[in-house]
Amino acid sequence: MLWPFLLSLVVLLRVNVAISSKLVASSPMTENSVTVASQTDSSGVRHGAAGCLKGQRCVPKDRCTNASTAGSGLLDVRFENENPCGEFSLQCCEEQDIIDYPVTRTPRVLKKPACGKRNSDGIHFRIVGHQNNEAEYGEFPWMIAVMTEEKALNQLVNVYISGGSLIHPKVVLTCAHCIQTRSSDQLKVRAGEWDTQTKNEILPHQDRSVSEIITHPDYFTAGLYNDIALLFLEQPFNLNRGIQTICLPPAGLRFDHQRCFASGWGKDAYGNSGSYQIILKKIEMPVVPSSQCQTQLRTTRLGIRFRLHESFICAGGEEGKDACEGDGGSPLVCPVKGAYDHYYQTGIVAWGIGCGVSQTPGVYVNVAHFRSWIDQEMNERRLGIDSYMADVA
DSSP, rough: OOOOHHHHHHSSEEOSSSOOHHHHTTTTOOOOOOOOOOEEOOOOOEOTTTTTTEEEEEEEGBOOHHHHHHHTTEGGGGGGGOOOTOOOOOEEEGGBBBBSSSSTOOOOOOOOOOTBBOOTTOOOOEEEEEEBBBOOOOOOOOOOEEEEEEETTTEEEEEEEEEEEEETTTTEEEEHHHTTOOGGOOOOOEEEBBBOOOOOSSOOOEEEEEEEEEEEETTTTTTTTTEEEEEESSSSOOOBBTBOOOOOTTTOOOOOTTTTEESSSSSSSSSOOOOOOOOOOOEEEEEEOOOHHHHTTTTTOOTTTOOOOOTTTEOOBTTOOOOOOOOOOOEEEEEEEESTTTTEEEEEEESSSSOOOEEEEEEEEEEEGGEEEEHHHHTTOOOSGGGOOOOOO
C-alpha cells in the first residue's frame, strides 16, 4: 500500500525539525537577554535606559505604581518598537513610583489546583492592541516548550523543538514525530514561558530534564498515525498560577463545531515568509467533523484517495487562522461544558497543507482516542490520573 508513504512526502509537519542559523540566532528559548542601553540591578530594575526621562528607570510593568504611566495594568504591544526600555514588559517609571521588591520573588505554590483553568485576562496585566494574536501572560498555563541544548558561537543555547502540554507535574504530552530523533538526555522542557526573549516576566519560568520518552507503540512514521508521546520528567514542576495542568477528555468525547484555541510559538505564515513568534500566540478556530475534513483535504494535493485516519481530528479551515510550522506538539483546547473557563485538550498539532488556507483544516492528534493508553502509562508509573481529570458534575 503506497498511500501512507505518499502522505509523508506531501504534508507539512508542524514541527521545527531542522536547526538553521536563523533559528539559533533568534531561538525563542535562548538565554541571551534583550539588548538595552542599560544595566540591571539585583532586583530587576534597569538603569540608564536610552529614552527614559531624567529621574526615571526601566522596571517590570507590575513594579510601577503610577497609573498614568502603567496604563492600569495594560500592555499595548502596538508600541513595542517605540518603548525606550527595549521590550514592552518594561516601562519607564519615576523613582518614587517604583515598588521595592525582588522581581524574581517566589510565586505561591498551588498544592491541588484544578486542571484546565484558563487565565483569560492574564496574570497581573492585560495586553491591548494585539498585532499577532498574542496570548495574555499566563493565559494557557499548561503550555510547554520542548527544547534541546545546542552549541552556537561558543556558548550553549536552548533551541526550541516543539510545543507540548503539562498533564501532570512530571509529565508532558506532545507529538511523536516532534521528538522521534531525540533521546531523553537531549531534551528539557520549560513551563511558565510567554515572552521568549526576556527574563523580566512576573513569574519565573521553570526548566526540567526529561528522564523517559514513551511513544505510542502503533506510531507509524510514514502516515503519522498515532502520533503521540509522553515525556516523563526527572523532577516535577512547582505548580502556581502560571504553571498548571490541562484536563484530558474522556475516551471518545467529540467536539465537532466547537470553537477552540490552539497556542504556540510557531510561524505566523507558511514557508520562508513566516516568522517564529517571540510571544506565545493563540488562534481560535472550529473543530471540523472528520467526514467534512476528509472531503476538504481531498481537494488538495492529497487527492481523492486520501483517508483521514481515526487517530486524527481536524480544526480550522478559516482564512488566516491556523497552527503552522513550529507549532507541532502544541495543544488544541476546547471548553469543558459546565465549567466556566476550564478546558480539555482536544488535540495535538500534527500536520497540514499550508497554513491558514480557507476550507483546508489543519490536522491534530485526537487526544480522546488515546485516553486509555495515557491512563495506562500513568498508572504503570504510579502517577495516577487525577491531575488531568476535569471537575464536572
